[in-house]
Amino acid sequence: MSAAPLSPATARAHSNIALIKYWGKRDAALNLPAVGSISITLDALYTDTRVGFHAGIDRDSVDIGGRKVDAAPFTRFLDLIRARAGIEHRARVESWNNFPTGAGLASSASGYAALALAACRAAGLDTNARELSMLARQGSGSAARSIFGGLVEMHRGESASGEDAYAEPLLGPADWPLGVVVAITDRNAKRVNSTAGMTGLAERSDYYDAWVARAPRDLADMRNAIAARDFETVGALTEMSCLKLHGLMLSTRPGLLYWNAATVAAMHAVRELREAGTPVYFTIDAGPQVKAICAPEHTGEVARVVANVPGVLDTRVSGLGPDAHLLD
Structure with a gap:
């Protein structure tokens, strides 16, 4: 990393949804994941x-969507960047999501990825993509993946320092176009956030050890299916990982139930x-929102069907997004 003069910077990062899920930490202080993810x-x-x-200015200030929020969690993250840049200046942070915040749509992933890139540039740091991924991970585990577009793998790593826990791209957005229909069933922030839900899993769930032990095989199977552009296998593995994740959540004491009707x-x-012939598969993160994955030519049909499900408030149709990038 090298330092340059200070000037404000604006970055955009896109949310991501895991096909092979991440849940649990092997080191909470460094935010190191217990399992890899795709x-x-x-x-x-x-x-x-x-x-x-x-x-x-004597303290950091953070606005999200035009509302001031507690800056303390962000100060800890910004301190990592200040230490690298050799500066002590406090920061003004303004952030906007174009989708509901904290509702199971990976706003922490896109949020910390955008914050990592903008703050590094504003602090005069020239960081490469891997460094940004490791830095974003320390704000939110899934943020490491939002540094990259397309299909992305996050490595669990083995090092106690976290130097091998980072994400890297598997395929770019244009290499295998996919469509995603997001069914929003609740716009409110979820009652138990992901960090709280993951805390102490080894003691809170009888299924946790099996979840961790099986992860390398699930990742290898998904990696192979993506390399072969085998959508049926990718979809089946995606639903399996989703349901297994929520089974783990239900087994946690107290049980975590993020779904609604x-x-x-x-x-x-x-x-x-x-079953009627349209190749489409679902996945759900830690929240009540359903994401249906299909070929781009089927998104219109899928969106029409899920929009008519009672209780679905809104739908978003998406393709695969790009790397995090500067807007200045």
């Missing part, structure tokens, strides 16, 4: 974040579509 980045859902470091109805609608 995701797709969405072009329709993104965060724009502007960061400026300023002399003469519309979530379940949308899952059934996707399976009924598939």
Whole structure:
């Protein structure tokens, strides 16, 4: 990394949804994942974040969607960047999501990826993509993947320092175009955020050890299916990983139930579509929103069907998104 003069910077990063899910940490302090993951980045859902470091202010300030929020979690993250850049200036951060925040649509992933890129540039750091991925991971585990577009793999890593826990692209957005229909069933922030839900899993779930042990095989199977452009296998593995994740959540003491009635109805609608001949598969992160994955030519049909599911409030149609990038 090299330093340059300070000036504000604005970055955009897109949310991602995991096909092979991440849940659990092997080191909470460094935010190191217990398992690897594979995701797709969405072009329709993104965060724009502007960061400026300023002399003469005594504390960081953070606005999300025009509302001031507690800056403390972001100060810890910004301190990592200040230490690298050798500066002490406090920051003004302004961030906007074009989708509901904290509702199971990976706003923390796009948010911390955009923050990492904008803050590094504003601090005068010339960081490469791997460095950005490792930095974003320390804000949110899934943010490491939102540095990249297309299909992305996050490595669990083995090092205690976290130097081998980073994401890297498998295929670019144009290498294998896919469509995603997002069914929004609740716009409110979820009651239990992902960090709280993952805390102490080894003691809170009898299924956790099996989840961790199986992860390398699931990742290898998905990697092979993506390399072969085998959509049927990719879809089947995606649904399997989704349901296994939520089974793990249900087994956690106390049990985590993120679904609502519309979530379940949308899952059934996707399976009924598939049984009728449309290749489409669902996945759900830690929240109530359903994402239906299909070929781009089927997104219109899939969107019409899931939009008619009782309780679905809105739908978003997306393709695969690009790398995080500067807007200045």
